[in-house]
Amino acid sequence: MFTGVVEETGRVATAEQRGGLLVARVAARRVLEGLERGGSIAVDGCCLTAVEVDGQAFTCELTAETLARTAFADRLRAGARVNLERPMRADGRFDGHIVQGHVDGVGTVRALRREGEAAELEVALPPELERYVVEKGSIAVDGVSLTVAAVAPGLFRVALIPYTLEHTSLGEARAGGPLNLEVDVIAKYVERLLGAARR
Numbered sequence: 670m671f672t673g674v675v676e677e678t679g680r681v682a683t684a685e686q687r688g689g690l691l692v693a694r695v696a697a698r699r700v701l702e703g704l705e706r707g708g709s710i711a712v713d714g715c716c717l718t719a720v721e722v723d724g725q726a727f728t729c730e731l732t733a734e735t736l737a738r739t740a741f742a743d744r745l746r747a748g749a750r751v752n753l754e755r756p757m758r759a760d761g762r763f764d765g766h767i768v769q770g771h772v773d774g775v776g777t778v779r780a781l782r783r784e785g786e787a788a789e790l791e792v793a794l795p796p797e798l799e800r801y802v803v804e805k806g807s808i809a810v811d812g813v814s815l816t817v818a819a820v821a822p823g824l825f826r827v828a829l830i831p832y833t834l835e836h837t838s839l840g841e842a843r844a845g846g847p848l849n850l851e852v853d854v855i856a857k858y859v860e861r862l863l864g865a866a867r868r
Contacts, residue, residue: 671770673765677753678751680748692728694728696726701725704719705722708755710755711812713744713838714810715741715770739775769854771851774795774798781842786831794825805817809850
């Protein structure tokens with residue numbers, strides 16, 4: 670489990686097709702502490718397995734299924750900046766919100782509007798996710814836990830403080846670019862439970 674509090678951004682050193690997989694090596698520093706081979710790590714909000722770890726980077730393998738459900742097919746290239754978070758420790762402080770690292774869909778940047786040192790990010794989202802996004806609710810955008818500031822048909826807006834703009838990749842968002850979205854898992858469970866109760 671993750672919390673959507675990005676620990677650092679890394680850079681994709683290499684990304685190449687190998688044996689039907691996309692194999693990416695990501696240069697990082699802080700998240701390498703305690704990360705062992707076979708351990709989980711959230712890359713832009715997607716839980717991946719570190720199949721190799723050394724003092725400078727980790728390597729992960731992405732299947733066709735992962736590429737089809739995330740923004741990685743378009744974005745995971747050498748030089749790309751990615752948001753990184755290690756799994757939450759059982760004795761850790763719970764910041765952000767419950768993030769599973771299971772990307773629900775790919776959104777599209779409509780606009781990143783600068784407002785002084787802060788900004789507003791407007792995102793178009795897939796129709797099947799609209800019912801889970803509510804004003805003042807939580808959503809993970811490229812692995813960043815954010816509060817929904819406004820909702821309109823087919824889109825939502827979030828406010829980005831200067832810290833978020835500087836310490837995550839969201840400050841580099843460009844109109845038309847894809848974003849990994851994970852809606853609040855609690856909303857999905859409530860929907861399923863209510864649906865069962867109506868039967």
